[in-house]
Amino acid sequence: METLSIWQSLIIALWVAAIMSRSFLGGATLTLRFSPLMTGLVVGVVMGDIAGAMVITAAIQLIYMGVFSPGGTMPSEPSIAAAIAVSVALLGDLTPEAAIAVAVPVGLLGSYLYQFRFFINTFLGKATDRAVESLNHSGISRSVVLYPTIASFLLFVPLVFIALYWGAPVIADVITTLEGTVFLHILEVVGGGLAAIGIATTIYVIGRRDYMVFFLLAYFISVIFKDLNITMVTYAILGTLVAAIFVLSRNNTATKSSAADSTSAGEFDDDDDDF
Template sequence: MDTKITILQAILIGLFYWFRGCRFGYTFGVVTIFSPLPAALWVGIVLGDIPTAMKVGAALQLIYLGLLVPGGAAPSDPTIAALVSCSVAVVSKTNINAAVALAVPIGLLGVQINNIEYIINGFLASKTDKNVEEADTRGMFRTSVIYPSAYKLILYAIPMTLVLYFGAAQIGGLINMIPQTILNGLNLAGAVLPAVGFAIIVQQIGKKSLLPYFLAAFFLEQYSGIPTLAIALGGLFLAYLHITFTSDSSKAAKEA
């Protein structure tokens, strides 16, 4: 049965999206707090169902595993995708794969919001340059900190709050009303999408000499029964050995 998100819960999730829009600690935050899993954890805490939110977040994390943002040109926005799809899955008890499939168009919509932000930032940047020329420190603080934080409340937090408060349960209800044949297709798409993320990250690895490590870790995790954390720690150890020995051999070759 669908439940309704309270206005306080919607505001708290909206503020997370505002925090992402402000990009505090951008370099570290892109791969940590702004990725799907932390967003899913926040949704789970706010809505009181961490397991469901984290299941959706984990699937989305795989989809966006190889996401690159060259020059700020993001192909999708994983944060809004996670916040909305996890909220829909929690309040409506929607099938997880269907919620994952829902995240893809939502992520594309988030990119358009980002583009609006870049336009506004360009205007503020010109104002900041003028303040720098005039040595106006207060003006610089306003145009680089105060104004961006304020307009991003309107651009990010308020729309997210309204969408979740008025629409999360309705979206989930619509998904639950979809005929089973179409829903099976959504479930299949949601199950396949994480493989796309794996394919992107494998493509980024690039070097054929590194692919055996990737495949070995995959088969170990699937068939050995060894905990994922143990495999990850073993991978760090092997990576250290690989870098150590390959760098030594390259140095020796240069010296010879």
């Protein structure tokens, strides 16, 4: 069974640690943590199969659509799940559905690892207390930013590296040996079902009742135009045009309503002047 090299495993582990340590500035860290797409791209670049990695990552992304965190832990960690599952899928030439079945338990384990990071930060918080008591501004910066980042790298890099270098080939080998069996078929069915659940969750989160017609429109358009092999770029352009028409129509309606209200208010004022 083909395996990842030391450098490949190390680069992917460093990327995951950078995301999980929240070392990127602004909202980039949270976006990368919630979405496995960029992690899948990095894995594809490192392993030399970007196209295959993105196909697999797109399927994994479906189960995490609508997943977010207000700042604490999540039930699953998408970036860790993508790093391991995409690597396993590329090594074992697995289907995206089987990769989803691998990503789910790995993501659950990643959430426990992230919780342990919070446990470590409780000890680092004592350095913050000492720096605050002495009004040491540089010490506060180090204890709040630098020390937790270093601790996260020390936590995530070795464990993710081990999971990639030794664990990924083993998982890929096991799933490859199960090819053609009922067990692998079950994994693929479960993986496809999880993707459907992810889409349903997204619709539940962002699907206002008055917007549901657009979900139905998108579904039937994709079914009707399936045989035409239309690309996602074309669908994106059509979606943009439909959204623009909807926004323009709402703006026109709001403008007419405001004008009508102003007219009514003016007439009411004229009546008041008569008294």
